[in-house]
Amino acid sequence: MGSSKWVTPKCAGYKHFKHMANTTKQFTYLLGLIFILSQVLQHSIVAQPITAPLTTLVEVEEADRVENFTNKSILVFTPHPDDETFAMGGTLAKLASQGNTINIIIYTNDNKGSLDLEMTRERLARIRRAEEEKSCKILGIEKENLHWLGYEDGDLEYADPQVLRGKIARYIKLFRPDAVFTLDPGNKDVQWHKTDHRMAANISQDAFIAAEWHLYYPQHYLDEGLESYNVPQVYYYYSQKPNYEIVLTDKEFDLKMRAAAAHVSQFEPSVSKYQPDMPPEVFDGIIKRFSQMNKAESGGYSERFRKR
Numbered sequence: 001m002g003s004s005k006w007v008t009p010k011c012a013g014y015k016h017f018k019h020m021a022n023t024t025k026q027f028t029y030l031l032g033l034i035f036i037l038s039q040v041l042q043h044s045i046v047a048q049p050i051t052a053p054l055t056t057l058v059e060v061e062e063a064d065r066v067e068n069f070t071n072k073s074i075l076v077f078t079p080h081p082d083d084e085t086f087a088m089g090g091t092l093a094k095l096a097s098q099g100n101t102i103n104i105i106i107y108t109n110d111n112k113g114s115l116d117l118e119m120t121r122e123r124l125a126r127i128r129r130a131e132e133e134k135s136c137k138i139l140g141i142e143k144e145n146l147h148w149l150g151y152e153d154g155d156l157e158y159a160d161p162q163v164l165r166g167k168i169a170r171y172i173k174l175f176r177p178d179a180v181f182t183l184d185p186g187n188k189d190v191q192w193h194k195t196d197h198r199m200a201a202n203i204s205q206d207a208f209i210a211a212e213w214h215l216y217y218p219q220h221y222l223d224e225g226l227e228s229y230n231v232p233q234v235y236y237y238y239s240q241k242p243n244y245e246i247v248l249t250d251k252e253f254d255l256k257m258r259a260a261a262a263h264v265s266q267f268e269p270s271v272s273k274y275q276p277d278m279p280p281e282v283f284d285g286i287i288k289r290f291s292q293m294n295k296a297e298s299g300g301y302s303e304r305f306r307k308r
C-alpha cells in the first residue's frame with residue numbers, strides 16, 4: 001500500500017487543536033495522539049479505497065468477458081507489492097487457474113511503510129519482495145512472472161516520467177496483453193495523496209498510447225524488434241465508479257484471503273514491530289473486512305472494476 005501518506009498538516013485544524021490544548025504538555029500529547037491515530041488509519045485496510053458501489057454495468061459479450069479468458073496474456077500494474085492482491089486477488093486466482101499467463105509489473109519496492117525503529121529500507125524491501133512472491137504463488141503466479149521496477153517507496157513521482165512511461169510501454173509491447181489491469185487514475189488517489197498510486201495510475205494510462213504509436217519510443221523496435229501494440233481491454237481497479245463485476249467462487253475468495261495474509265508486514269502488529277507470523281485474530285480481521293468489501297450483488301463474493 002505504501003508509506004507516509006498521512007502527515008500532521010499546518011492547516012486550520014492545527015490552530016484549532018492548539019487552542020484546545022492550553023499547555024505545551026497537553027499540546028504535545030494531543031499531537032502524539034493524532035500521529036498514532038493517523039498511523040493506525042494509514043496501515044489499516046479499512047482506510048484503503050478498495051471498492052465502491054456499482055454504477056450502471058457495461059454490457060460485454062460472454063466471450064469477451066475477461067473472467068472467461070483461457071490461455072491468454074494478462075498484464076497487471078501495481079504501485080506496491082500488495083495492491084493487486086487486495087484489489088483483485090480473487091480475479092488473479094481465477095485467471096491463473098484458467099491457464100492464462102499473468103505478468104505483474106511492480107513499480108516500487110515498498111520499503112518505507114514501517115514504524116519499527118529497528119527496520120531498515122533494505123530489509124523491508126527484502127521482506128516485501130518475499131511476501132509478494134509468496135502471495136502470488138498462492139494465487140497461481142510464479143515469481144518469474146513478477147517484474148520489479150525497483151523504485152523507492154513514495155518516490156515514484158520523482159522519477160523521470162518520460163523514461164518511466166517508456167519502460168511501461170515496452171512491457172506492453174513485449175507481453176502484448178489481451179487485457180490489462182491497472183489503477184483507476186484520479187479520484188481517491190489524488191484525494192488521499194497516495195503519491196505512488198497517482199503516478200502509477202497516470203503513467204500506466206499514458207503508456208497505452210505510447211505503446212500504440214511506434215514513434216513515441218522507436219528504440220523498442222529498432223533495438224529489440226518490439227512492435228507497437230494497442231491494448232484491447234483495460235480494467236481499472238480501486239475505482240470509485242466501477243461498471244464491471246467479476247464474481248468469485250468461494251475457493252477464489254479463500255485464495256485471496258490466504259494471499260492477503262501473506263503480506264504480514266502490511267498489518268499490525270508487524271507494522272509497529274516486525275514479526276514474520278500473523279496472529280490468528282489479525283487474519284480473522286482480514287477475512288471479516290474483505291467479506292464486507294467483496295460482497296457481490298448476488299450474495300457471494302466479487303471484485304469490481306471500471307472497464308474502459
Ligand SMILES: [Zn+2]
Nearest residue numbers: 001002080083
Ligand atoms: Zn499501494
